[in-house]
Amino acid sequence: MAAVVPETAPFVRAAITTEPGLKNIPAPVTNVAMQMQCLVYEPFRSAAERCPMGTLRGSPFLILMDGLDECDDKEEIQELIEGMLAFFDDNPFIPLRVFITSRVEQHIQPHLNVPGVRLENLVDHCSDDDISTFLDVLFESERRRNPVIRAYISEHGEWPIPGDKQKLVKHIGGSFIFASSVFKFIMGSTVQAGSLTTPMDRLPLALEMNPGLDGLYAQTLARSEHLPYFLDIISTIALLEAPLPTSGIAELLGISTHEVVNVLVNLQAIIQVPGTDNMPVTLFHTSLRDFLTTQGRSGQFFASPRHHVHLFFRLQECELKLRRQKLGGPMLLSECTPAAAYSLRFLMKHLIQGEGLFQQTEIDSAIQLCRVALKLHPDDPELIYSLAGVTYSRARYTGSLVDLEEAVSLYREVLKLHPWPHPDRSSSLHNLSTALLDRYRHTPGIIANLEEIISLYRDALELRPPPHPARSSSLNNLASALQDRHRSTGTMDDLEEAIFLYREALELRPSPDPERSPSLNNLGNALLDRYRRTDSITDLEESISLHYEALGLRPSPHRHRALSLSNLSISLHDMYKATRALPHLQAAILYCEELLAFHYPVGHQYRPKTLNHLTSLLQMRFHATGREDLARIEAPKGEASRLSALSATADTDCG
Structure with a gap:
């Protein structure tokens, strides 16, 4: 301060002469509040009183206190704030201001929520534009310096293109430290020696970079791990389709708001907790959601997909309570509690996300x-629509054609209530066609039903032009019906x-989109179909x-890993028959054995079929090598025969 405002220097010198303990050397004998005073x-x-025409003339000076919440001594920080407020109460016109940055810690927020202090919530501000500007400056500097980039631009035009830069900004998530790390990776300053890739090659890889915050996340979450409802609260925040305030989270979980705040108050290094109960709780970086929803990374903090089932029932209860209160009246979101309003918007999303994880009794309820x-x-x-959705879910779980017919009937009713240009018409078309396609697959042969399905899917796709967020889903499902x-x-x-259509859908689902693995699976199966018609080995290789790639996105215990294992084993089987290259056969056997060991236990409907497939693969290996243990071949073959006999007996009894 003495350097910036020379007029203050004599007074600083006099204060230290009078009280040497104010200095930090070797250690202060007074607290921070006294030092500031x-x-x-x-x-x-x-200085302001005695030298009004010097440096102090003009705009106010600013003191910046950054990261006030990171100071360990909470009482000392409270005294600092109280001393600051007292000084400005006594000197309201002094040309000095203090700018404080801090998370909303309980020992800080109440002391600043007073007249004379202007509070700004960073939840209301987005740093994406600043990150974008930051990257623009870095890329422009590198373009001038790097001959490889200049040559690429000369040949191909602008780099990076706006779409890629937008993806980069979104992936960075507002963190300047991460932005700097990402840029260094793209430019090669953090790449191992000997790498042959260029910045243009590395940019797509940067979109998959982990910010490296797992240690911080685990350490911070451990602070509240012992508290009641900890995992329910954290899992809810991770799995919500849109953020809720603390009061909404409490309402949704059926607990008190103070119990939510009690858990979150220790987690403000990674979770943005507003100072009021009606502002949404948000994550500082999207990578926290990835951490919480990836079991291999989060361990005991894992937000299990099964929590979607719990959320679905809690949302049903919130909505039912609201509807009992609003008999005969309109359901206006603005008049609803946060959890009830969320339920009206996202109830069925949690049903879809929890599909395959409901017990039958839960679906019945x-x-x-x-x-x-x-x-x-x-x-x-x-x-x-909700009744159609849960009925359809039970049909998929039990195979009940009665439930499937009811779901189709209900979806038709919803479609009638959503004539063009209703904003939900495309969703209604999509849901009806999907249920009809399931019915067709249960009762194949009536091609007219398939014609209606394709027509409905085309109508839905037409209502979802780029960049509609659900376009990839419509592309995928129309492709499935055509297949x-x-x-x-x-x-x-x-x-x-x-x-x-499958290719277009896949392009709209870049990593880490959760729908990428189904798209990879579907395109892979379609190419296998074409290979079997044309014998094009390139189709089989692709x-x-x-x-x-799909299997890599479905590590154990991913609920759809079995599907990828099965499809990969079948494709590798075809490749072995085409090339007689033994590694393909070995891999097919390996994946088939994993299916039987971990996914298709005794009693599973696909176990007999998979046993037969494994038997065929083992026999092929025996014919190729002559070294197969015949007993190993007979084991799955014998089990498959016994299961087939039991199935035939059961079918006869049911008849």
Whole structure:
């Protein structure tokens, strides 16, 4: 301060002469509040009073206190704030201001929530534009310096293109430290010697970089791990489709707001906790959600997908309570509690995310609750849609054609209530076609049903032009229906269009999109179909490559890993038959054995079929090498025969 405002220097010197203990050498004998009072406030006030025409003339001076929450002595910080406020109360017109940055810690926030202090919540501000500007400066500097980049731009045009830069900004998530690390990686300053890649090659890889915050996340979460409802609260924040305030999280979980705050107050290094109960709780960086939803990284802090089931039922209860209160009245989001408003928007999202994780008794309960709500509001399309969704979910779980027929009927009713140009019409078309496609697959042969399905999917796709967020889903499902028609009629045009649509869907699902693995799987299967019609080995090679990538995105215990294992084993089987290269056969056997050991236990509907497939693979290896243990071949073959006999007996009894 003495250097910037020379007029204060004599007063600072006098204060230290009077009280040498104010200095930090070797250690202060007074606290920070006293140091600020004697070495900053009083010298500044004295200089302002005695030298009004010097440096102090003009705009106010600013003191920046950054990271106030990181100071260990909480009482000392409170005294610092109280001393600061007292000084400005006594000297309201002094040309000095203090700018404080801090998380909303309990020992700080109440002391600053007073007249004379202007509070700004960073939740209301987004640093993406600043990150974008930061990257612009860095890239421009590198373009001038790097001959490889200049040559690339001369040949190909602008780099990076706006779309890639936008993805980069989104991935960085507002962290300047991470932005700097990402840029260094792209430019090669952190790449190992001998790497042959260019900055243009490394930019797509940068979109998959982990910010390296797992240690911070685990250390911070451990602070609240012992508290009641900790895992429920953390899992809820991780799995919500849109952020809720602390009061909304409490309402959703059926606990008190103070219990939510009690858990979150220790986690403000990684979770943005507003100072009020009605502002949303958000994450400082999107990588925290990735951490919490990846079991191998988060360990005991893992937000299990099974929590979607719990959220679904809690949301059902919140919505049912609201509908009982609003009998005959409109359901306005602005008049709802946070959890009830969230339920009206996202209830079915959690049903979809939890699909395959519900017990049958839970699905039965969900259907019953939907029927109760529908009786209260019989013409509400959202309730008809909810009942259709849970009924369809039970049909997929049990294979019940009765439930499937009811779901189709309900989806048709919803579609009638959503005529063009209703904003939900595309979703209604999509849901009806998907249920109809499932029904067709249960009762194949009626090609007219498939024609209706394809027509409905085309209508939905037309209502979802780029950049509609659900376009990839419509592309994928239309392709699936066309692939079914190809398998029924043999029409190659259908298969070619399906492959084209699958490719477009895959492009719209870059890593780490959770729907990328299904897209990889579907395109891989379509290419396998085309290989079997055309014998194009490049199609088979690409199919295997896609299935390998899908498997990599589905580590154990991913619920769809079995599907990738099965598809990869089948594709590798085809490749072995085409090339007689033993490594393909060995890999096919390995994946088939994993299926039986970890995914298809005794009693599973796919176990007999997989046993037969493994038997065939082992016999092929025996014929190729002559070294197979025949007993090893007979074991799966014998089990498959016994299971087939039991199945035949059961079918006869049921008849």
